[in-house]
Amino acid sequence: MAPLRTKQKDSKEEHSVLNPRTTSYEFSGPWGTFFIMLVVPIIIYGLYFGCSEETGGCPPNLSLAISSIATIGTQSVDVAGITSKLWGKLWDAEAMLYYLAWYLFCVICWAVLPGEYVEGRPMRNGQVKRYKANAFQTFLLSLALASAYIIQFGPDSFTFVYHKWVGFITASIIMAFIQAGFVYVMSFRPGKLLALGGNTGNHVYDFFIGRELNPSIGSFDIKSFNELRPSLITWAFIDISMACEQAVRRGGWGNVTDSMWIVLIGQIWYIGDALWNEPALFTTMDIISDGFGYMLSVGVLSWIPFTFSVQARYLVFRQRELGHLVSGMILLMHFVGYWIFRESNNEKNEFRNGKNPKNLKFLTTNSGSKLLISGWWGLSRHPNYLGDLLMALSWSLPTGFETPITYFYITYFTILLVHRERRDDDHCAKKYRDDWKKYKALVPYKIVPYVY
Template sequence: MAVAPPTSTVKAHSSQADDATSPSTHAALNPPTRTREFLGAPGAAAVFVLCHLVLLSFYIACAPSTTCGQGEGVTWLLTTSVKLLAGTYTLYNPTSLTLYALWLLWLVALFHIVPGRWVNGTRLRNGTTLSYKINALPSLIITLATCVAVLATVGRAPFLYLHDHMLYLVAAAFLLSAIASAALYLASFRPGVLLALGGNTGNPVYDYFIGRELNPRVGQFDIKCFTELRPGLIGWLVVNFCSAVAQYDRTGGTITDSMVLVQLFQAWYVFDSLANEPAVLTTMDIVTDGLGWMLTFGNLVWVPFSFSLQARYLALHPLQLGVMRCLGILALQAIGYWIFRSANLEKDRFRKNPSDPAVQHLAYISTKTGSRLLVSGWWGRARHINYLGDWIMSVAWCLPCGFGSVIPYLYPIYFIVLLIHRERRDEHKCHLKYGADWRRYRRIVPWRIVPYIY
C-alpha cells in the first residue's frame, strides 16, 4: 500500500473549495484573463487543426505500405497525405478506442496500486498546498517488464498488431483527448474551483484549448500531474518497443545499431524524467497552466506518437551506421544531456538551498518579490540554457535515421518552435512578476537560449 498523503496537505486541499465558494472570494481569486496567447480563439483553432493534420500526415506517409518519404521532400509528404486522407483510411474503430482506453486505465490503476511517497507542490494563490504521489518510475518499470513478459510468453504478434495499426490508435487518442478536454472544461464551472490565470477569458473555444481549471482532481488523484508524465512518456517507450519488435520481425532477427541508439537515447530521457518526477511540480505546466486541450492532447497524443517516429521509421527502413557514426552521435547526445541536466540540477539545488556547497559560489540578484535570480554558472550564460541542451538531444535522436526522409525530423523541427514559444511565455510572466528586477536581469544575462546567438 502507498504511504498516505500528509494530513496537513489533505486538510488544505479539502478547505480549498470551502474558502473560495463565496462569490466575492471566487472573483478575487479568479480574475478574468485579459491577455491571450496564440492570437486568441482563431489561433487556438488553427493549432487544433494543424496538430491533427500534421500527425495524421506523418503517420499515413510512414505506413508499412509506403516508402516513408525516402528521397522525397515536404511537397511529397503533403500531397501524399492529402490523397490518403481523402478516403483511403477509415480511422475510427471500436477496437482501437477500446485499446487506448484500456491503456489509460492501466496507468490509472498503477498510480493507485504501486507504492509511492507523497510530496508537496508549490503554495497556490489561495493559500493551499497540494500533495502529489510520486510513483511514475516504478509504473514505467512494471509496464516495460509486462511488455517483455508478453513478448516472451505470447510472442511478437501483439506488438506487430499495435505497430501495424498505430494510425488507428493515433485516431483513437485524438478522440479521447478531445472528449477528456471537453469534460475538464465543463467541470471547471463547479463552485469554488481555482482557475488558471491564463484560461478565464470567457471565450469557450480559447478556454477549452488553453485550460480553465488549474488543478483538476478526483480526491487525491491529480489529473494534470498524471497526464503530464504517464500517458505520454511511458506510452512513448511502449510505442518504441513495438517498433523494435517490428524491425526484428522484418529483418529476420536483427536489431540495427541505429535502432539501438534511438531506443537507448529516448529510454534514458524518459527514465531520467520520471526519476526526477518531483521536479515537474515546479514547472510552468503544473504551477500556472490550466489543464485544457493543449496539455491533454500534448501528453495523450503528441508525445507518445510524434516523439516515437524515429523508431517507427527505422522499423520500416533499417539502417546500419557503423562505429564512427555511432560514436559521433553519442558524443552529441552526451553534450546535450550534460547541458540539460547540469543546468536543471544547478537551479534546483539553488532553489532548495542557496548555501549548498555545489552552488554557494554562484552570483545572483535579489528581487523585490524575495526571489533570487542566478546570473552566473549555467544561468549566467543564457536565461533558458536548459532548452539548448534539450534541443541538441532531440537532434541526436534523429541523426541515426540518416537523411533519407523528413519524417524522422518532425520532433526537432516542432521542438525548436515549442521552445521558443515557451521561452517567450516565460519571459512575459517573469516580466509581470519581477518588473524592473527582470529588466535588470536581462541586461546582465542578455541571451535567451543560445549564448552569443539568440
C-alpha cells in the same frame, strides 16, 4: 434571506478577486486556437500518411495522389462514401480497447504502487497540493511486464502498435477531447481555482487553453498524471514495438540495426530520467501556471507519443546501419546534451528547494525571489533547453538525410522552446519589472551561450 444574499455576494466577490477575468489572448485568440485544434490532429495523421510504407514511402508517392485528384475532378464525388472510407481508415475498435485498458492500467498503478508524496508550490488561494510521485515505479512495472511478454511470445507479439498506429492515434485524440471537455465543464463548479490565462469567457479559447488550474478527482490530479504516465510511457512502448517489428523483419534481435538501437536507447533513457525526476515536474510552468485544457491534453496524450516516435517508425522500413564511428559520435552528442540538461536542472531544483551546494551567485528581487546568475544559469537563461535540443537532434540523425520528415521533432521542439522562452520572459517581466531588466543584463543569452 438578507444574510444568505450577503454571503452569496461575498462569495462571488471573493471568487472574482481570486479568479480575475483574463484580458489578453495568446495564439492569436479564439480563431487562432480554433485553427490549432483543427490542425494538430491533421499534423499527427499527416506524419503517418506522409511517411509510411502504406503510402509508398517518406515522403509518399505524389503521382498517385495527383492522379486521384484529377479523377475526382472529372466525375461526381460520393461525399458520404469518401467520409465512410476515411473514418474506416482512422477508426480501429480493437486499438481503442487496447488504449483504454492501458490508460486504466496507468490509473491503477498510480493508486496501488508505493510512492512518495510531494508538496507543490503554494497556489494563489494559499493551498498546497500534494502529489503522489510513483511514475518511475509504473514505468519499471510496465517494462517488466512487456519484457516478460515479449520473451514468452516473441517480438512478433508486440508489433501490434506498428500495425494499428492510426487506430491508436484516433483513440488518443478521442481521449484528449473527452478529458478536455470534462475538466472544462467541471471548472464551472463553485470553489474552483482557475488559470490566470484561461478565464476569458470565450468558450473556444478557454476550452483550448484550460480554464481550471489543477483539475482533480479527489487526490487524483488529472494534469500531472497525464503529463508523464500515458504520455511518456506510451512513447517508450511505441519505440519498443518499432524495434520488435524490425527484429521480426530482420530475423531476430541480433540483426536489429545500430540506428534503431541508438533511437531506442536515447529516447528511453530520456523518458526514464523524466519519470525518475517526477518531483521536478511540480515546479514547471505547466503545473504552476497553465490550466489543463485541450492544448495540454492532446499535447501529452497524442502529440508526444505519436510525433516524437516518428524516427523509430521510419527505421522499421528504412533500415540503416551507421557503423561504430558514426554511432559513437551520435551517442556522444546525446549524452553531452543529457549532461547539460540534467546538471542545469539539478542546479535549479536544488536552489528552489533552499539548497546551494555550489555557492552559486544570485540576484535578489524586490519581491524576495532569487534569480541564479552563475553556474549553468549564468551562461544562459534556459541552459536546459540547449541540452534538450542536442538530445532531440541525436534522435533524428540516425535516420540519415533522405527525408526532412524525421527531423520534424527537432524542428518543432526548437519552435516550442523559443516560444516557451518568450512566454517565460513576458511573465517574468511583469512579475519582476526593473529587476528583470537587471537580470537580463547579467545573463544576456536566452538559450545558446554567445549565440542566442
